[in-house]
Amino acid sequence: MHLGYDFSYSHMAGRWRMPGAWPGHIFPDIEMFEEMARIAERGMLDLIFSGDGTGVPDTWRGNRDAAVEWGVNWPRQDLNPIAVAMSRVTRHIGFGLTYSSTFMHPYYTARLMNSLDHLTRGRIAMNLVTSTRRSDAANFGFDELMEHGARYDRMEEFTDVCRALWDSAEPDAMLWDRATGRVGDPRKIHDVHHHGQFFKVDGPLNTPPSPQGRPVLIQAGGSPRGIRASAYVADHVFGADMALPLQIRQRKALDEALVALGRDPEKVGILWQTPMVVAETRGEAVARLDQLMQALPDEAVGAYLSYNSGYDFSRLPERFSLRELHQEIIASQASPMGFLHELSEKVGAATELTRAEFFEHGRREAINYDTTMAGTAAEIADRLEEAFEATGSRGGFMLGHTVSMPLDLIGIADLLVPELQRRGRFRTEYTGRTLRENLLES
Numbered sequence: 092m093h094l095g096y097d098f099s100y101s102h103m104a105g106r107w108r109m110p111g112a113w114p115g116h117i118f119p120d121i122e123m124f125e126e127m128a129r130i131a132e133r134g135m136l137d138l139i140f141s142g143d144g145t146g147v148p149d150t151w152r153g154n155r156d157a158a159v160e161w162g163v164n165w166p167r168q169d170l171n172p173i174a175v176a177m178s179r180v181t182r183h184i185g186f187g188l189t190y191s192s193t194f195m196h197p198y199y200t201a202r203l204m205n206s207l208d209h210l211t212r213g214r215i216a217m218n219l220v221t222s223t224r225r226s227d228a229a230n231f232g233f234d235e236l237m238e239h240g241a242r243y244d245r246m247e248e249f250t251d252v253c254r255a256l257w258d259s260a261e262p263d264a265m266l267w268d269r270a271t272g273r274v275g276d277p278r279k280i281h282d283v284h285h286h287g288q289f290f291k292v293d294g295p296l297n298t299p300p301s302p303q304g305r306p307v308l309i310q311a312g313g314s315p316r317g318i319r320a321s322a323y324v325a326d327h328v329f330g331a332d333m334a335l336p337l338q339i340r341q342r343k344a345l346d347e348a349l350v351a352l353g354r355d356p357e358k359v360g361i362l363w364q365t366p367m368v369v370a371e372t373r374g375e376a377v378a379r380l381d382q383l384m385q386a387l388p389d390e391a392v393g394a395y396l397s398y399n400s401g402y403d404f405s406r407l408p409e410r411f412s413l414r415e416l417h418q419e420i421i422a423s424q425a426s427p428m429g430f431l432h433e434l435s436e437k438v439g440a441a442t443e444l445t446r447a448e449f450f451e452h453g454r455r456e457a458i459n460y461d462t463t464m465a466g467t468a469a470e471i472a473d474r475l476e477e478a479f480e481a482t483g484s485r486g487g488f489m490l491g492h493t494v495s496m497p498l499d500l501i502g503i504a505d506l507l508v509p510e511l512q513r514r515g516r517f518r519t520e521y522t523g524r525t526l527r528e529n530l531l532e533s
């Protein structure tokens with residue numbers, strides 16, 4: 092089993108003020124991130140990860156007030172300097188950073204990842220997203236979201252360019268020969284000459300080849316087109332915290348997409364997003380989750396749901412059809428997956444809901460209430476083992492959306508990991524030199 096820790100939401104939506112969260116620190120104090128990295132490495136996790144977005148949520152009521160007031164997907168910072176700082180106080184753990192193939196340029200991104208891979212000595216993963224949110228797109232020159240399928244066409248081409256750039260310097264291209272003064276071998280540096288639909292890049296990358304050559308690529312598409320892109324792009328896939336039958340369905344769809352591309356499904360794992368709270372007793376874990384549930388004002392719930400679905404739910408009528416609402420969201424080029432999809436699966440797409448019922452489900456969604464594993468280490472280990480086997484025993488879990496960071500991360504490192512080790516499910520030492528070796532090759 093592989094394990095990561097997702098710290099994306101640790102300072103947002105009420106979590107930052109829960110007992111045991113950010114003690115003596117305020118976001119984005121780098122000392123807190125360094126401490127987090129040390130704890131995660133004590134637990135021998137594969138990687139620490141953060142998602143990202145580059146806009147301020149402003150879908151709810153058509154303005155950003157609730158997001159700013161209650162810290163909903165705001166504030167955020169670019170992850171790369173934070174990863175560098177964390178890498179300086181650790182030796183083994185990897186770092187997963189999120190960038191958008193819709194907004195970034197592949198030359199800049201490939202070069203940045205190469206530099207980070209050098210600085211961390213081969214511990215970088217990049218999570219590529221297409222960005223499903225209008226407020227993000229508005230900062231990069233778009234009036235509307237690019238069409239869903241076109242976003243994935245661009246992601247695949249973006250990946251082609253990055254790969255060609257990372258391969259443009261062969262692993263032994265550098266000489267640094269003090270006797271002769273020769274720095275590089277010109278025969279081992281290659282052009283790229285990419286002329287595609289979205290990008291025109293000559294190459295080569297003007298950097299030395301990095302420890303991993305190519306950083307580990309992660310991708311979290313959930314729609315049929317997104318899953319096809321996962322099969323093309325990803326070394327390792329990232330999956331949503333859906334009900335187990337939906338995860339089994341995604342695993343099957345990914346396997347088919349991988350086979351269609353001639354890739355071996357046994358070699359491509361999925362890290363399932365897994366919100367969790369582990370404590371000495373089940374009662375304590377559930378009480379902590381309930382406390383977070385109470386801490387979130389209605390306005391924050393509305394801002395969170397509206398941003399993620401790309402639809403202003405403040406405009407919902409008193410009573411409406413779930414199917415019609417979902418169709419409207421899909422037509423706007425936001426993702427067909429996510430909350431509405433999962434709610435339709437749960438209560439039936441044909442259901443009519445009242446506003447009050449919708450927001451009750453929404454509050455649970457906003458803190459991942461139904462998908463959070465809250466309990467003792469033994470109880471959580473049982474559920475992880477069950478989910479691991481049901482989804483093909485490849486990959487593992489991205490533990491996250493915890494109530495309090497670092498308290499819950501300490502629970503992961505000191506309670507859950509030893510339990511999984513006792514069961515022979517998790518490493519007892521890092522065996523690889525790089526993230527690629529630890530996550531993909533062992």
Ligand SMILES: Cc1cc2nc3c(=O)[nH]c(=O)nc-3n(C[C@H](O)[C@H](O)[C@H](O)COP(=O)(O)O)c2cc1C
Pocket residue numbers: 141142143144189219220221222223310311312313314315316317318329330331332364425426427428429
């Ligand atoms: C676990 C997980 C993490 C994600 N992280 C981000 C993120 O940080 N930023 C972002 O814009 N999208 C993020 N997404 C959205 C996905 O990249 C993707 O758009 C989503 O799963 C919907 O699938 P689709 O694009 O195939 O419709 C994440 C999705 C999942 C399941």
